[in-house]
Amino acid sequence: MSLQRPGGRDVPSVKGRPPEAQEIARVSCVRHFYPDRTQVYICGLDFVLYAGERVVLLGPNGAGKTTLLLHLMGFLRPAEGLVRVFGLEPYRDFERLRRRLGVVFQRVEEQIIGPTVRDDIAFGLLGLGWRRDRAAARVEEIAARLRIEGLLGKIPHYLSYGEQKKVALAGALAGDPELLILDEPFEGLDPRSRGEMARLLLDLNREKGTALLFSTHDPGLVPGLAERVYVMGQGRILASGRPDQVFWDERLLREAGLEPPPLVEVFRPLLDAGLPVGRPLSAGDAVQRLLRAFWAARVGRSGAVAVEPDEE
Numbered sequence: 001m002s003l004q005r006p007g008g009r010d011v012p013s014v015k016g017r018p019p020e021a022q023e024i025a026r027v028s029c030v031r032h033f034y035p036d037r038t039q040v041y042i043c044g045l046d047f048v049l050y051a052g053e054r055v056v057l058l059g060p061n062g063a064g065k066t067t068l069l070l071h072l073m074g075f076l077r078p079a080e081g082l083v084r085v086f087g088l089e090p091y092r093d094f095e096r097l098r099r100r101l102g103v104v105f106q107r108v109e110e111q112i113i114g115p116t117v118r119d120d121i122a123f124g125l126l127g128l129g130w131r132r133d134r135a136a137a138r139v140e141e142i143a144a145r146l147r148i149e150g151l152l153g154k155i156p157h158y159l160s161y162g163e164q165k166k167v168a169l170a171g172a173l174a175g176d177p178e179l180l181i182l183d184e185p186f187e188g189l190d191p192r193s194r195g196e197m198a199r200l201l202l203d204l205n206r207e208k209g210t211a212l213l214f215s216t217h218d219p220g221l222v223p224g225l226a227e228r229v230y231v232m233g234q235g236r237i238l239a240s241g242r243p244d245q246v247f248w249d250e251r252l253l254r255e256a257g258l259e260p261p262p263l264v265e266v267f268r269p270l271l272d273a274g275l276p277v278g279r280p281l282s283a284g285d286a287v288q289r290l291l292r293a294f295w296a297a298r299v300g301r302s303g304a305v306a307v308e309p310d311e312e
């Protein structure tokens with residue numbers, strides 16, 4: 001699959017996706033006016049999401065990621081353009097949509113409203129008409145899954161930021177959504193919490209086929225999470241492609257207003273110098289590639305296969 005640019009084919013083709021893959025969301029040239037008359041116009045490529053997919057929306061601060069996601073979630077009304085989720089118009093069909101959609105806001109404190117964590121996670125379920133005992137059982141189940149059982153009796157306001165994110169995620173997952181939309185879910189988390197959160201979301205996607213849509217401004221997060229990436233910048237959806245394509249496309253990243261990942265900045269000069277190190281996507285991958293290149297160079301020089309590394 002080559003990188004898709006505006007003006008190209010409409011339907012992004014991803015290797016391995018069955019041709020009948022179901023489109024579950026689409027955004028096409030949406031214009032939004034905030035109350036202070038700030039205008040956000042998101043055009044370029046159409047944004048399309050298929051059932052069960054993991055998609056990242058990548059762009060710098062101010063690119064319009066949150067605006068686009070709030071339209072998909074049904075919290076904003078488009079002044080023009082098309083927004084569809086499960087065939088519904090999110091702003092008009094908010095009540096029907098929220099049964100199938102889970103959301104985690106960029107500012108999680110805005111969505112945590114219950115007096116205790118337990119109440120907060122149950123809140124959405126009760127709003128969907130679940131009986132109290134069934135909702136209570138589901139809260140315990142989801143809290144165990146996210147390993148936040150110990151927080152259930154706490155007042156959300158006093159939780160750490162990472163804990164608040166988990167509570168918001170628990171609330172979003174409680175209703176077993178088909179699509180989970182997460183706005184900058186890793187922002188402000190320490191590396192361990194980030195890893196935990198990423199593993200949990202990937203497991204969820206694998207086990208239940210929940211479609212995941214994340215936003216981030218960090219290209220480094222993309223390869224571990226996404227099957228497909230949309231790049232936003234300059235008020236446009238600039239491109240869509242595989243994570244490895246986007247990760248290594250410094251020109252595209254700079255066009256969007258992003259810096260290439262540190263790994264690319266280190267490895268690009270090595271590649272340019274002719275070292276056969278390939279294009280790693282993670283630190284572990286980079287180490288393996290460097291070691292292979294190193295041993296190949298040693299073998300080449302000595303003309304013999306070195307089996308054991310020397311003690312230095």
Ligand SMILES: Nc1ncnc2c1ncn2[C@@H]1O[C@H](COP(=O)(O)OP(=O)(O)O)[C@@H](O)[C@H]1O
Pocket residue numbers: 034035036038040059060061062063064065066067068
């Ligand atoms: N509530 C708001 N009122 C006025 N302008 C806003 C509001 N929210 C966002 N904007 C503006 O809309 C543009 C896109 O913002 P946003 O969608 O939050 O981008 P991102 O999430 O990519 O950082 C920015 O210029 C931002 O200043």
Ligand SMILES: [Mg+2]
Pocket residue numbers: 065066067106183184
């Ligand atoms: Mg944002």
